[in-house]
Amino acid sequence: MNFQFTEEQLMIKETARKFAVEELAPRASERDEKEEFPHEEIKKLAELGFMGMMVSENYGGAGLDTISYVLAMEEISKVDASVGVIMSVNNSLVCWPIETYGTEEQKLKYLPRLARGELLGAFCLSEPEAGSDASNQRTTAVRDGDFYILNGTKNFITNGVYANILIVFAQTDREKGSKGISAFIVEKDFQGVIVTKKEKKLGIRSSDTAQIVFEDCKVPVVNRLGEEGMGFKIAMTTLNGGRIGIAAQALGIAQASLEASIKYAKERKTFGKFLAEHQAIQFKIADMATKIEAARLLTLLAAWKKDRGGKYVKEASMAKLLASQVAVECALEAVQIHGGYGYIKDFPVERYLRDSKITEIYEGTSEIQRIIIARELLEMKV
Ligand code: CAA
Numbered sequence: 001m002n003f004q005f006t007e008e009q010l011m012i013k014e015t016a017r018k019f020a021v022e023e024l025a026p027r028a029s030e031r032d033e034k035e036e037f038p039h040e041e042i043k044k045l046a047e048l049g050f051m052g053m054m055v056s057e058n059y060g061g062a063g064l065d066t067i068s069y070v071l072a073m074e075e076i077s078k079v080d081a082s083v084g085v086i087m088s089v090n091n092s093l094v095c096w097p098i099e100t101y102g103t104e105e106q107k108l109k110y111l112p113r114l115a116r117g118e119l120l121g122a123f124c125l126s127e128p129e130a131g132s133d134a135s136n137q138r139t140t141a142v143r144d145g146d147f148y149i150l151n152g153t154k155n156f157i158t159n160g161v162y163a164n165i166l167i168v169f170a171q172t173d174r175e176k177g178s179k180g181i182s183a184f185i186v187e188k189d190f191q192g193v194i195v196t197k198k199e200k201k202l203g204i205r206s207s208d209t210a211q212i213v214f215e216d217c218k219v220p221v222v223n224r225l226g227e228e229g230m231g232f233k234i235a236m237t238t239l240n241g242g243r244i245g246i247a248a249q250a251l252g253i254a255q256a257s258l259e260a261s262i263k264y265a266k267e268r269k270t271f272g273k274f275l276a277e278h279q280a281i282q283f284k285i286a287d288m289a290t291k292i293e294a295a296r297l298l299t300l301l302a303a304w305k306k307d308r309g310g311k312y313v314k315e316a317s318m319a320k321l322l323a324s325q326v327a328v329e330c331a332l333e334a335v336q337i338h339g340g341y342g343y344i345k346d347f348p349v350e351r352y353l354r355d356s357k358i359t360e361i362y363e364g365t366s367e368i369q370r371i372i373i374a375r376e377l378l379e380m381k382v
Pocket of ligand 1: 085089093123125126131132133134135156157158178232233236237239240313361362363364365368371372
């Protein structure tokens with residue numbers, strides 16, 4: 001067993017850390033407050049190759065491994081979890097399925113521009129009646145000559161307002177249930193794509209979350225991703241990798257909570273001594289650090305397995321389950337350690353708490369992760 005990162009992986013981590021501190025930190029809280037999308041920051045992130053980190057160099061990506069992706073995601077999310085999710089969706093949920101399931105023409109057309117940050121992607125699976133129950137798709141795609149006509153509503157779409165490229169799932173044959181779902185690469189400019197609502201959120205407020213309606217949207221057959229009926233498999237396998245990215249995002253929030261707590265504990269005095277000298281605070285800090293390290297190892301294990309080309313479904317779900325729980329727990333403890341100052345916006349820990357919660361919800365709730373883990377262990381269908 002080798003716990004050594006390669007020089008390249010360490011260089012990526014350092015690049016991400018430096019970028020986050022220099023470019024994201026100064027306005028992270030302000031963007032959150034104003035619900036302002038980080039357009040300029042995402043452009044700069046793309047210049048570093050971080051919007052297409054795992055896309056192979058043939059298609060204009062950085063050709064990096066999943067471990068590098070995890071290291072970068074943690075560093076970015078430690079400073080701004082909104083930027084973390086924007087980056088995660090583009091890398092894991094848009095570039096990955098296009099590279100894995102796309103035709104050569106689709107890869108050449110979309111991947112270089114997605115990796116360069118000229119295009120932004122979104123993943124349109126969830127619907128008003130299909131969240132955890134993802135196969136209960138109501139959106140339809142009806143073949144009409146060289147086109148499919150899409151009709152339906154997609155909910156909670158990260159990057160939905162600003163994305164140019166949407167991976168959309170729709171029923172092509174309702175009779176066949178999950179095997180009747182197909183995937184499409186839809187350009188936002190296609191007629192009949194309407195952003196109907198931008199959500200107001202508790203956390204990750206500078207990333208946008210939208211409702212998108214497809215109204216007789218004409219999608220060329222050449223934009224179908226994979227064969228007809230493969231859509232659900234594409235969605236599920238895509239989310240397996242996505243969950244590693246969200247685990248890394250959660251780790252970033254947890255680590256930020258720990259670092260803020262350590263700093264505050266060394267500055268603030270109560271009862272004549274620093275918080276750091278009180279055993280009650282020391283125990284909290286020890287527990288936070290221990291949980292974070294466990295979640296980090298599990299996340300890296302999932303990434304390592306993915307990079308080796310083996311099965312990683314169980315480890316990805318375990319990593320997301322644990323890291324998201326640790327993020328919420330650490331953020332809560334950070335607020336507690338800061339006392340009243342933790343509850344106001346003078347310190348960033350209230351943002352960490354608000355940002356942490358979503359990691360237990362999106363890309364499969366904690367309950368869904370437990371279902372997947374149990375199914376893998378028991379070799380059962382849900
Ligand atoms: N990996 C690979 N294949 C999978 C899979 C996985 N994790 N989960 C299911 N499948 C396959 C099954 O093997 C099965 O294939 P076969 O028919 O060939 O055997 C097929 O998919 C159907 O499986 P199920 O019958 O088990 O499907 P189900 O309808 O019972 O649902 C579920 C299973 C795991 C609960 C699934 O619905 C699920 O993952 N739900 C959560 C959805 C989710 O994560 N949504 C996130 C939205 S996107 C988002 O959040 C992005 C963002 O904004 C940041």
